[in-house]
Amino acid sequence: MPLSVVDLYRDVLPRTNCKDCGFPTCLAFASMVVSEKLPLKNCPHIDPETAARCQKELDAQHAAGKWTRRDMAEDALQWAREKAASMALTDLPERIGGRLHGDGPDRELHLPYFSEFIRIGAGGIRKENGEPLNRWEQVFVYNHMAQGGRTNPTGNWKAFQEIPNTVSKVKSMRAHVEAPLAERFGGKAETLGRAAMRLGGRDLTNESRAADAVWRFTPLPRVPVMLLFWDRADEFDAKVTLLFDETVTDHLDIESILFLSERLTQLLCEDGTG
Template sequence: MSKLDNPLEVYKLLPKSNCRQCQVPTCMAFAAAVIKGQKRLDDCPHLKSDIIERCDVQTHKRETIEQQQEQLIEQLKKEIAKVDFSLSAERLGASLVGGKLKIKCLGRDFIVDAKGNVTSDCHVNPWITLPLLNYVLSSAGKNVSGTWVPFRELTNGMTWRPLYEQRCEKPLKQIADQHTDLFQDILVIFGGKPADNNSFASDISLVLYPLPKIPMLICYCKPEDDLESTLNVFFDATAEDNLNIESIYLLGAGLVVMFQKITFRHGHQALIAL
C-alpha cells in the first residue's frame, strides 16, 4: 500500500484537469484538502477504485491556536510539579497560601496549585495562564529597575516586533482613539498607577502589573491640531530576566483582547440605552 503524506503525492494521482467536480477550484487545492482531512480521495470522480484502495493517506489536520495553547499549558503543568513553592514565593513576588502560590495579575489574585492549575475570581484565559506558568517556572526574580524600554529594545524584541506592533500597539491605540475616557478607566480598574517619574509627558501615563515583576507603562497622547495621537508601551529593562519574549508578547496581545471585549460591551450597552 502506498502512503501519501504530502499534497504533491496526491496531486500526481489526479487528472490535473481542474474540473471542479469535487467542489474544489483546482486539483492542487483538492490534494491539499485531502492531506488536511477535509476531502477524501474518492471525492475525485476520476480516480479509479483500485488506485484509491492501494493508497493510504496520512492526514495532517491543522490544530487551532486554542488547541496549541492547551497543549502548551498541559506541558507547563507537568513542569510546575517540580517547583518548590515555599522557595519560589519571594522570587516571584508572590505569597504562599495553603501550599499554593497567590500571585497578583492586574490587581487580581490568581492561585497556582502544585499541579499547575490556575484559578481566580475573574475569568482565566490562556493569554494569562501561559505567561503566568512560564513566570513561575523561569523568572529569575530580578527586581524592577525603573528603566523603561520599548518592546523592540528588549533582548529578543526585534524578532517579535512586527507581530507585537500588529497585534498589540496598533489595536491598543485604536481602542484609545475611539474610547479615550473608557480606555483610561479600564487601565485604572486593572490597577494602573501613575509613573514615578515625569520623563514621559502624555495625556495618559499609567503603569500596569500583568505579573508582579513584569510592569508595563502605557503612554497615550491625544491628537492635537495637526498632530496624530500616539500610543507607546514600555517594559522594565529587566523584563526578559523574568519572562521569555513570547510570553511578554502574549501578555500584550491578551490585554488587547480583553480591552476590546470591554469596549464592545460598553458600546453595546450604550446602543441599548438609546
C-alpha cells in the same frame, strides 16, 4: 503508504479545479486534506470506495502527526510546562510573589494577575473561578515560574525595541499590540481609561505627562507594564507604546513578553466599551 499533497493531487483528485469543494484548485484542497485533516469526501467527484480507502490512510498519518500542521500553542505550552515542572511551589512566593494556600497535594500559589489572582497548583493554572487560563497565558506564566528571579522592578522603563534580542519581534509588537490599541482607542481616551481601571491600571498621566494618557499595569507582581497613549489630533493618528521595567528579562523571555503584551491588548479591547 502515506499520502502526500502531491500523491492526492496526482493520483486521487480529478484535477479539474472545479471549485465544488469550496477551494480554488484541486491542489489547494489536497493541501487542506493533508495538513488540516479536511475530509477527503468533501470532493464530490471521487467515488466513495476510493475516498473511504484513502481516508483510512489519511487518518493513520494524521494520528501519527505526519505532514499535519503543528498546534503551535500546544507545543509552546508543553515546552513551558516542562521547564517549570522542576520548580518547587514553596519557592515561588519569594521568587515571583503571591501566597501559598492549602497543604499537601491541594496546595496552591495564589498569584496576583492584573486586578484578580490566579491559582497555580498540581491541576495547572486557573482563574479565581476555577476556569483554566488560555494556553498563551499559561505559556508566559509557566515561563515566569521557570525563569523568574528575585529581582524587583527598578522603575527604569524601556520600550520593547530597547530590550536586547527583540529585533525579530518588533514588527509583531507593533502589529498585534500597539496598532490595535491605537485603532481601538483613538478618539476614545475616556474609554481606554475605563478599561484600564477595570484591569487594575494606575493612572499616572498627571505625574509623568509623557503622553496624553499614561497607565501602569501590574499583570504579575514583578512584571509591571506602562502604556503610553497619544490621541489622534489633526493629521496625526493615535499612537500607543508599551514600556517595560529594565528587569523584565529577569522574569520573562522575549516571546513571553510579547504574549503578555498581546493578552493585555485583548483584555483592554474586549473590556473597552463605548
